[in-house]
Amino acid sequence: MLDYTIFGESHGPAVGVLVTGAAPGLPVDREIIARELERRAPGGPLATARHEPDRLHILSGVYQGFTTGDPICLVLENRDTRSGDYEALRNKPRPGHADYAAWVRSGGHNDPRGGGPYSGRLTAPLVAAGAMVKAWLKEQDIQLTARVVDEPALRQQAAEAKAHGDSVGGEIACTVTGLPAGLGGPGWREAVESELARHLFAIPAVKALGFGDGAALAALRGSQANDALRTDGTRVWTVTNHNGGINGGVTNGMPLTFTITFKPTPSIALPQDTVDLSRMENCTVTVQGRHDPCIALRAAPIVEAAAALALWRVLDPRGGDLKSLRLQLDDVDRQLVGLLVRRQELSRDIGAYKAAHGLPVRDPEREAQVLRSRGDLAPEHRAEVERLYETLMALSREQQS
Ligand SMILES: Cc1cc2nc3c(=O)[nH]c(=O)nc-3n(C[C@H](O)[C@H](O)[C@H](O)COP(=O)(O)O)c2cc1C
Ligand SMILES: C=C(O[C@@H]1CC(C(=O)O)=C[C@@H](OP(=O)(O)O)[C@H]1O)C(=O)O
Structure with missing residues (x-):
């Protein structure tokens, strides 16, 4: 110390x-x-x-x-x-x-x-x-x-x-x-x-x-x-x-x-x-x-x-600044989890709309646009953002089907 x-x-x-x-x-x-x-x-x-x-x-x-x-x-x-x-x-x-x-x-x-x-x-x-x-x-x-x-x-x-x-x-x-x-x-x-x-x-x-x-x-x-x-x-x-x-x-x-x-x-x-x-x-x-x-x-x-x-x-x-950094990470994760839950709720509503209108769950054009635009938000982290969104969209599709 x-x-x-x-x-x-x-x-x-x-x-x-x-x-x-x-x-x-x-x-x-x-x-x-x-x-x-x-x-x-x-x-x-x-x-x-x-x-x-x-x-x-x-x-x-x-x-x-x-x-x-x-x-x-x-x-x-x-x-x-x-x-x-x-x-x-x-x-x-x-x-x-x-x-x-x-x-x-x-x-x-x-x-x-x-x-x-x-x-x-x-x-x-x-x-x-x-x-x-x-x-x-x-x-x-x-x-x-x-x-x-x-x-x-x-x-x-x-x-x-x-x-x-x-x-x-x-x-x-x-x-x-x-x-x-x-x-x-x-x-x-x-x-x-x-x-x-x-x-x-x-x-x-x-x-x-x-x-x-x-x-x-x-x-x-x-x-x-x-x-x-x-x-x-x-x-x-x-x-x-x-x-x-x-x-x-x-x-x-x-x-x-x-x-x-x-x-x-x-x-x-x-x-x-x-x-x-x-x-x-x-x-x-x-x-x-x-x-x-x-x-x-x-x-x-x-x-x-x-x-x-x-x-x-x-x-x-x-050892302690690791503790401090972990506490900050915990805080960020609390926000992330809250946002994930909110995202899944929205995607469930979109799924209901698609079902009611006979639209397919998968929309490749929309998925490509989401990947591109989310990557644009942080170009220096594009690869990480795209990997994250592949997972998020897979979760979303699971929810809709
Ligand atoms: C930045 C600073 C400047 C000080 N200048 C003086 C000073 O000019 N004359 C003085 O008698 N005490 C000054 N003091 C206070 C004495 O140092 C302090 O009263 C003394 O050490 C006794 O300690 P105590 O007051 O915590 O019991 C100063 C203290 C600080 C923090
Ligand atoms: C030197 C500083 O303050 C001194 C703090 C101080 C005291 O009794 O605390 C008494 C004085 O000391 P001197 O009689 O030597 O001038 C102040 O000048 C300073 O702050 O840098």
């Missing part, structure tokens, strides 16, 4: 990701990855002023544009670090950031520069790996689209907060289309919601996640929250999608939807209470340096990347 490990620190020489378990022969397009890195990169007045070139180094696992099946190592250098900004924060953990938790976890041996491995900088390699996987999903017609919820209003709030040395949170809504129904399972290891949550909660500053109508479902009645089912005789769908395309941990064929909440950026320019860990005394801290006044405004490509990696694991490329 696909797995990945993100490594590096914000002010170390580089950050990167090691992706294992990808099947051989999958395309890796540098331009696609570069575009996604550019989408994630900070820019404009409402983002950190740190600018990294984010030139992708592919150290292993890719040969002549395709995966080899061996571990894929993607690396991005850190060039624009200003570690001096963090001198004043030595021993003074920033409220809301991971400084104190990291200090405890490492017994005081954490790298505090720029938040070390807890920095949003680590989302750059996440996006690089995610871009690669998104392209593989797209080949299966699975598309992920994330957007900032109410972006114009959020931009205004972020600008106002920044002017006061403060920050704001925000939400990202994500929709995934093209997932076949039937993926996942009821247990915690296989539930699609569980898998997505593990990846999405690892994005720094994510504090809430809701599928479908999410937290708003608490205020609805069953009659409002249930998604009524419908069919046209072959396909099944739901009229609404309050459940976000998942029931019982299993995809139901509707778009998978979720909303994810980012908290306000912890590093703000206002004085805040903290503790001087070297003296074990209460004190205040005012954070200087370059910070995002609103993380959510930058988060859409990050959310897409994490969700893509999670979903590729659900599809499980080595």
